[in-house]
Amino acid sequence: MRPWKLLGLAGLAGVAATGAVLARSERQRRALTPDDVRARLHERHAALDAVPDPDPRPTTAELVAGRGHRVARLLRRR
Template sequence: MAKRWVKWLGMAGLAGVAATGAVIARQERERRSYTPDQVRARLRERHAEAEEE
């Protein structure tokens, strides 16, 4: 019985690692899809918002 518990725990851990990797890969693709001009514009917007506060 204990072996099954350990087996399921290991499988759940692997599924969690895979899901985390997928999320990170998606975020990286989104980040890399910006052009340098878009990145500059976003940084300037964020800076202006921070100055207002």
Template sequence: MRLWKLLGLAGLAGVAASGAVLARNERQRRAHTPDEIRSRLRQRHAALAEVPDPAPAEERTAGRRRRLPRLLRRR
């Protein structure tokens, strides 16, 4: 019976700790103004736009075109 009590107390402590972490994260998330969030999103978008495309679309889909007939034949 003592083991069950210890497990129950450990479970309650885990729930309380996870609730505290979630509350802290929510407070940090809500601390930003909409303008700050908008500027961060624009910075991320600009950073992604600067990264070149690794391969043209034709090269990326060439393998798919060859595999599709083989997959259809197997069925």
């Protein structure tokens, strides 16, 4: 067998496997009722509300360690 023939067969097998995985996930998604989807979204939202937001401003040490060392130097001057 020529290598191109094997490569083509492997490509076809990959396409078929990908299609099977996508079809399975689509079936699982369509099996959910709107109430199930709503309940899952509420669970995710509640989980996100439980996690506190980190401080959005980086510290001077973080700026020095990263690419913003010039900014850190400017902040120290003030």
